[in-house]
Amino acid sequence: MKRVLVTGAGGFLGTHCLAALVARGWSDVHAVSRSAGREPGVTWHTCNLFDADDLAALMRSVKPTHALHFAWCTTPGEYWTSPENLRWVAASVTLLEEFARSGGRRFVAAGTCAEYDWQHGFCSEQTTPLAPGSPYGSAKHAFQILLSSFGPVLGVSTAWCRIFFPYGPYEHRERLVPYVIRSLLGGEPALCTSGEHRRDFLYAGDVTDAFAALLESDLAGAVNIGSGEPVAVKSLVAAIGERIGRPELIRLGARPLPASEPDLLVADVRRLRDELGWRPRTALTQGIEASVEFWKRYG
Amino acid sequence: MKRVLVTGAGGFLGTHCLAALVARGWSDVHAVSRSAGREPGVTWHTCNLFDADDLAALMRSVKPTHALHFAWCTTPGEYWTSPENLRWVAASVTLLEEFARSGGRRFVAAGTCAEYDWQHGFCSEQTTPLAPGSPYGSAKHAFQILLSSFGPVLGVSTAWCRIFFPYGPYEHRERLVPYVIRSLLGGEPALCTSGEHRRDFLYAGDVTDAFAALLESDLAGAVNIGSGEPVAVKSLVAAIGERIGRPELIRLGARPLPASEPDLLVADVRRLRDELGWRPRTALTQGIEASVEFWKRYG
Numbered sequence: 038m039k040r041v042l043v044t045g046a047g048g049f050l051g052t053h054c055l056a057a058l059v060a061r062g063w064s065d066v067h068a069v070s071r072s073a074g075r076e077p078g079v080t081w082h083t084c085n086l087f088d089a090d091d092l093a094a095l096m097r098s099v100k101p102t103h104a105l106h107f108a109w110c111t112t113p114g115e116y117w118t119s120p121e122n123l124r125w126v127a128a129s130v131t132l133l134e135e136f137a138r139s140g141g142r143r144f145v146a147a148g149t150c151a152e153y154d155w156q157h158g159f160c161s162e163q164t165t166p167l168a169p170g171s172p173y174g175s176a177k178h179a180f181q182i183l184l185s186s187f188g189p190v191l192g193v194s195t196a197w198c199r200i201f202f203p204y205g206p207y208e209h210r211e212r213l214v215p216y217v218i219r220s221l222l223g224g225e226p227a228l229c230t231s232g233e234h235r236r237d238f239l240y241a242g243d244v245t246d247a248f249a250a251l252l253e254s255d256l257a258g259a260v261n262i263g264s265g266e267p268v269a270v271k272s273l274v275a276a277i278g279e280r281i282g283r284p285e286l287i288r289l290g291a292r293p294l295p296a297s298e299p300d301l302l303v304a305d306v307r308r309l310r311d312e313l314g315w316r317p318r319t320a321l322t323q324g325i326e327a328s329v330e331f332w333k334r335y336g
Numbered sequence: 337m338k339r340v341l342v343t344g345a346g347g348f349l350g351t352h353c354l355a356a357l358v359a360r361g362w363s364d365v366h367a368v369s370r371s372a373g374r375e376p377g378v379t380w381h382t383c384n385l386f387d388a389d390d391l392a393a394l395m396r397s398v399k400p401t402h403a404l405h406f407a408w409c410t411t412p413g414e415y416w417t418s419p420e421n422l423r424w425v426a427a428s429v430t431l432l433e434e435f436a437r438s439g440g441r442r443f444v445a446a447g448t449c450a451e452y453d454w455q456h457g458f459c460s461e462q463t464t465p466l467a468p469g470s471p472y473g474s475a476k477h478a479f480q481i482l483l484s485s486f487g488p489v490l491g492v493s494t495a496w497c498r499i500f501f502p503y504g505p506y507e508h509r510e511r512l513v514p515y516v517i518r519s520l521l522g523g524e525p526a527l528c529t530s531g532e533h534r535r536d537f538l539y540a541g542d543v544t545d546a547f548a549a550l551l552e553s554d555l556a557g558a559v560n561i562g563s564g565e566p567v568a569v570k571s572l573v574a575a576i577g578e579r580i581g582r583p584e585l586i587r588l589g590a591r592p593l594p595a596s597e598p599d600l601l602v603a604d605v606r607r608l609r610d611e612l613g614w615r616p617r618t619a620l621t622q623g624i625e626a627s628v629e630f631w632k633r634y635g
Contacts, residue, residue, distance in 0.1 A: 118489055119489075120486060120489055120490055122486070123429050123432070123486055124429075124433075126425070126426075126482060127425075127430065130422050130423075131426065134419065134422060134423075169485070171485075172485040172486055172489050175481050175482065175484075175485035175486075176486075179425075179479070179481040179482050180478070182474050182477060182478040183425060183474065186468070186470075186471040186474035187422055187471055187474075187475075190417055190419055190471050
């Protein structure tokens with residue numbers, strides 16, 4: 038009998054992931070967040086993951102066989118350098134230990150493309166140097182090192198998803214896609230960079246379906262979760278302008294691009310596509326449409 | 337006013353380090369261990385570093401400006417793969433946070449040559465790939481990543497000592513040098529490998545004097561702590577045989593060398609020597625003599 042626990046279940050990717058698991062036929066899904074949520078077919082638990090006793094009690098009560106770990110600090114503008122990243126490393130270590138102690142078998146956690154040395158635009162799990170340029174990337178990478186080394190020690194099969202640029206409903210309202218959508222829906226100009234830089238965007242529902250597919254496999258180690266297709270930020274923004282019908286409100290070049298932002302960041306998706314056998318299902322235009330509809334309703 | 341806190345102060349290197357600090361003129365030395373010790377000129381504290389509340393209370397009471405962090409799991413035969421390494425990462429993170437919170441300025445911690453990819457026998461901080469071959473090496477390396485990334489975030493100057501092969505009084509009795517000394521002093525044969533492999537040995541009093549020198553500097557990042565001189569294990573063992581006058585009890589080739597043990601492991605000491613300006617003071621024969629005298633008294 039399989040039973041999955043999802044941390045950060047109230048967040049952007051966690052919310053999509055619950056739907057992805059249910060859609061894939063997981064019948065015993067347990068969601069953990071700071072406050073109780075509501076999602077049909079899911080059992081909710083509130084837990085302070087920084088409290089080791091609270092976490093241990095949760096694990097003893099749920100006894101999950103599988104875990105998807107999304108919880109981490111994510112506040113835009115803060116999470117790159119927040120000391121809270123350190124607390125998430127410690128909490129994640131405790132989560133892994135308690136999962137193993139309560140009989141857990143398969144643990145998949147959210148990493149980030151920020152673990153790679155961004156001087157290499159094409160990021161490959163096997164060859165691209167891991168040299169995070171930020172405390173956030175370092176903290177995630179430190180936990181990946183611990184996960185891959187101690188999984189075997191603890192008898193837990195593990196994998197690590199290096200997420201590139203997810204977007205979609207429930208994304209934080211200050212991030213790029215929601216900002217542009219909300220500005221245009223409100224008839225306000227959207228102040229953007231020149232948008233020449235290319236990124237690897239993947240619809241959040243696809244990102245989390247890939248997580249679920251990886252959870253169901255026994256693939257080990259780091260796996261990039263991206264589309265594999267570089268898209269110029271100005272093209273993404275233009276697609277939003279077209280969808281909403283207000284392209285004239287987009288102001289390319291109104292903001293400087295920070296020097297730390299490389300020209301290209303794209304995932305090598307060969308592990309995801311060839312080893313896991315997974316492919317994206319949602320075209321950029323569909324993902325944008327879903328995002329616009331979300332902000333029309335909840336903006 | 338400078339005040340230093342030393343963790344793991346009751347252990348092998350911690351014990352040497354207290355003496356090194358006092359010898360260098362540190363007048364306000366605070367030692368932390370699980371049980372109270374005795375060392376002239378040192379204030380002792382007992383603390384369970386796995387207990388975050390206990391640790392926070394200690395830091396609020398001592399308010400150290402400097403810290404030397406040695407505490408970690410070290411039981412021979414166990415520490416390479418023990419899950420306790422995970423708890424030491426979490427405890428070290430909490431230690432760093434509480435040190436910063438109580439006004440600490442300079443934090444130096446013990447790393448290991450086991451962080452390097454041992455296929456490269458000559459280990460250099462700048463160029464040798466970091467690819468630990470053990471959970472212990474991975475855990476130490478994960479903490480170094482966190483320390484170097486979050487030191488600046490927390491306003492703490494940090495450095496990291498990659499220790500090679502320390503030996504001397506107070507070393508665990510099951511490790512190579514004490515084992516050979518105790519066997520020979522007891523008139524028993526010492527069963528050794530062929531001893532052709534070369535390692536970088538440094539007397540523990542020198543190792544910890546280098547730690548103290550690094551603490552007094554503002555050098556950042558990883559610094560190898562070694563002699564820079566490769567010595568064949570059979571030469572080290574032979575020096576013990578000569579010193580005790582029982583060379584015939586040494587049985588080279590009586591044990592197989594594990595396949596994981598490389599032929600050469602030696603520190604590139606250019607940072608230590610040229611940037612820190614530090615050099616070893618204790619010749620191998622002197623270090624062996626001190627070790628033999630120790631085991632004559634305490635064996």
